[in-house]
Amino acid sequence: MMEEEELEFVEELEAVLQLTPDVQLAIEQVFPSQDPLDRADFNAVEYINTLFPTEQSLANIDEVVNKIRLKIRRLDDNIRTVVRGQTNVGQDGRQALEEAQKAIQQLFGKIKDIKDKAEKSEQMVKEITRDIKQLDHAKRHLTTSITTLNHLHMLAGGVDSLEAMTRRRQYGEVANLLQGVMNVLEHFHKYMGIPQIRQLSERVKAAQTELGQQILADFEEAFPSQGTKRPGGPSNVLRDACLVANILDPRIKQEIIKKFIKQHLSEYLVLFQENQDVAWLDKIDRRYAWIKRQLVDYEEKYGRMFPREWYMTERIAVEFCHVTRTELAKIMRTRAKEIEVKLLLFAIQRTTNFEGFLAKRFSGCTLTDGALKKLESPPPSTNPFLEDEPTPEMEELAMEKGDLDQPKKPKAPDNPFHGIVSKCFEPHLYVYIESQDKNLGELIDRFVADFKAQGPPKPNTDEGGAVLPSCADLFVYYKKCMVQCSQLSTGEPMIALTTIFQKYLREYAWKILSGNLPKSTGSSGGLTISSLLKEKEGSEVARFTLEELGLVCSILSTAEYCLATTQQLEGKLKEKVDVSLTERINLTGETDTFSTVISNSIQLLVQDLDAACDPALTAMSKMQWQNVEHVGDQSPYVTSVILHIKQNVPIIRDNLASTRKYFTQFCIKFANSFIPKFITHLFKCKPISMVGAEQLLLDTHSLKMVLLDLPSIGSQVVRKAPASYTKIVVKGMTRAEMILKVVMAPHEPPVVFVDNYIKLLTDCNTETFQKILDMKGLKRSEQSSMLELFRQRLPTPPAGPEASSSLSLLAPTPEQESSRIRKLEKLIKKRL
Secondary structure: OHHHHHHHHHHHHHHHOOOOHHHHHHHHHHOOOOOHHHOOOOOHHHHHHHHOOOOHHHHHHHHHHHHHHHHHHHHHHHHHHHHHHOOOHHHHHHHHHHHHHHHHHHHHHHHHHHHHHHHHHHHHHHHHHHHHHHHHHHHHHHHHHHHHHHHHHHHHHHHHHHHHHHHHOOHHHHHHHHHHHHHHHHHHHHHOOOHHHHHHHHHHHHHHHHHHHHHHHHHHHHOOOOOOOOOOOOOHHHHHHHHHHHHOOHHHHHHHHHHHHHHHHHHHHHHOOOOOHHHOHHHHHHHHHHHHHHHHHHHHHHOOOOOHHHOHHHHHHHHHHHHHHHHHHHHHHHOHHHOOHHHHHHHHHHHHHHHHHHHHHOOOOOOOOOOOOOOOOOOOOOOOOOOOOOOHHHHHHHHHHOOOOOOOOOOOOOOOOOOOOHHHHHHHOHHHHHHHHHHHHHHHHHHHHHHHHHOOOOOOOOOOOOOOHHHHHHHHHHHHHHHHHHHHOOOHHHHHHHHHHHHHHHHHHHHHHHHHOOOOOOOOOOOOHHHHHHOOOOOOOOOOOHHHHHHHHHHHHHHHHHHHHHHHHHHHHHHHOOHHHHHHOOOHHHHHHHHHHHHHHHHHHHHHHHHHHHHHHHHHHHOOHHHOOOOOOOOHHHHHHHHHHHHHHHHHHHHOOOOHHHHHHHHHHHHHHHHHHHHHHHHHOOOOOHHHHHHHHHHHHHHHHHHHOHHHOOOOOOOOOOHHHHHHHHHHHHHHHHHHHHHHOOOOOHHHHHHHHHHHHOOOOHHHHHHHHHHHOOOHHHHHHHHHHHHHHOOOOOOOHHHHHHHHHHOOOHHHHHHHHHHHHHHHHHHO
């Protein structure tokens, strides 16, 4: 029991003395020790083993025990001293706290004393400076009073002088005095509660009112509204009166300007009344000549009377424009049926010229009509159609050359007077639009008649296909109409004109281009087997004549030119029209129409060459290939196909020299059409002997080489064929060669034949395999077993060494195969 209690005590003691790693580390740093008893991981067994490593060391055990007991006694003494030293700690702490509280109370007392002394000092300073502040306020008030009295003296004297000078009409002195009185009166705004000050202010206002009425009366007397004649020249009194009006209420100035301009233009309203002959559009020049004379007369007589900052000359011109616009709109509504296109364009041209004259002469600073805003500068454009407005001759030359993307001159600054008069013509521009509709209709009819009379253009074999001259004429006319209409209006009339452009672009595409494409007819000269066997070159005739081929190429080139120019035209129209209307301009439908014409033209060229090769392929399929006894030169049908290619392709290439991408499209479409057709006719060649298959393989290789050389055939400049085209030819003709190689392979044993077919053609179609069997001339019973085997072999194509060894054992011997290959190579080299 005693041992158990001791063990429990030891465990509790270890539990109480168990310290955290952080605390243990801190103790080691504060009290570093090398004694093993001080380590946190002290192990008694290891320590005893260290003291007594051997049995002999147990001899001094008593000495070791005595040392440990001495060490324990010292530790007990140290602990006892420390515990006794902590007995008086609480009492010392309470005494220190009481001393700290007493020190804080003393500190608060000293702070309060300092605060009381500061308040006493502040009160003393206020008493000292009170008298000084009173003196400062007195000085400020005295200065303000003296200044105000001086201003009041000046104001009273100024008002008296102003009233006296007003009665004597001494406007020159009044102008300077009135401005001074107004400035002095501003200092008395806060004193208006004083009756005397308010009375002086009212006298100033009364003097201003009297001056305004008096000046207006003087102008009315000098320039009577009902008078027939004006004084010979301005007076100094009126000139000084204008200076006074500058200071008075702005309404006085506006009234003077309004009455003077109205009186100045009264003669104009009489001369160009609606019932006068000179009021109609055909004599519109006289209106602008009259105002030019009046402006010169004004400068000579009244130029010095009005201040320069009144811009009276410009105001007269602007008011004339407003009156003219109103009068012209009124008379055009009354006589709308008499407006003709030439007359309307004449009037608009003269009006825009006059607006340009105003822009050069004036700055436009007096334009206050909300309806007349300066045009917003369009955003920078990358459109190649962008250019400064050229002359008609320059436009025609640029259209003919297609030079629409040359560097352009910077646009001139906008005219602030644009539309100030010419805006009245906008409601009547439907006459112009209808006229352009009629003119374009007649132009298209003339193009059709000229084409029928002159016939198709001659094919050009030097610099590419000839573009029809009518398309250049059409776009030159479009450009002229666009520029002309944009000068008249950039609003709805431009949208209407765009609709007309779209209409006749479509008509040109269908009537001139598509309508004149030659129709595909029957072959004028077909091939027969006998003609092939005779190998008479030149015995066949292409479907299209040389002129018809040139016509198709010319229409294709023209459609390409129209496509590019239509895109440029769309960009230019969007620049000319108002920004809010740009979304309504869209010529995508018309560009699609020209793209359709291009596609149809290419398809016609392909069909023509394809149809020319049909008789040769038909003759190939009807030959008795099982009776061919030896492999010779290429067959007559190959010669016929090559002959047609050499006849047509150089002509097409030369006529499409300026549009190489479309010639490449022609080559690709022809290859995609001819190669499948050749393979179809190849399947019709049945039965075929081994020698016949070798002859067909030679013919196929010859056609393959010709097709690879198709883009540059007959050309002195040899160019590498496009990769896209080469890929199509190689893929298609390689399939034809693989078909013939399968036909050449022996059908015994069947397994090897089927595996060879799957390996060469990678075709899982049963119909194709059936055609191969027909070409080999197998019986129906043999074909049935072959087809059944083919279906069985499809899921798991032969692979591995066994299949390859069986294929090599049952295939033709290497000597036979190499002999056939050498023979074919020899014939091919001879042909090439």
